[in-house]
Amino acid sequence: MARMALVLAVLVSIPTLAAAQTPSDARGNQFVDPKGTSWQVFAVDSHPAGPLGITQVEEVRQHNPPSLWGVYVQNRASAPVASFVVAAAIVTGDGAVKAMQPLPAIKNLKPGQVVRRQMRVTATVLGETDRVAFFVREVTGDAEPWRADDADVRTLIKLAAARLPVP
Secondary structure, eight states: OHHHHHHHHHHHHHHHHHHHSOHHHHHHHHOOOOBTOOSSEEEOOSOTTSSEEEEEEEEEOOSSSSOEEEEEEEEOSSSOEEEEEEEEEEEOTTSOEEEEEEOOOEEEEOTTOEEEEEEOOOSSOOOTTOEEEEEEEEEEESSOOEEOOHHHHHHHHHHHHHHSOOO
């Protein structure tokens, strides 16, 4: 009897839990930005089911411009990643991708390990309203090798750029 009362209490509370979240909450939870995200530098999750996640992005300001750009990548899987490449896309103010610049490959990332890389933009000249968007370009490991589709990445960047408008 006590078991039936517990099941009934859970069933009664399910609509209450669903009603507590509004549609705007669901849309807001769809985008989880890494630490350091701003209109100038951001990241997109090009492989959400993959083992890697970009946890932080940053602009490293220097006395003499141009700035360096930093990205932190974490292995979310329980197995090591043999090799992966992170790339930076140079994005105009309206969200169009001007150029893509891959960073050197990073090898042997252990489970849970975070690695930081810095880069200077050399693919193109940065304008005042240009920004830098990081994404995982390719992954090789125990599973089948994966490579990001440029068209999908451009769409993700355009959506993220629309959420982070140029002031």
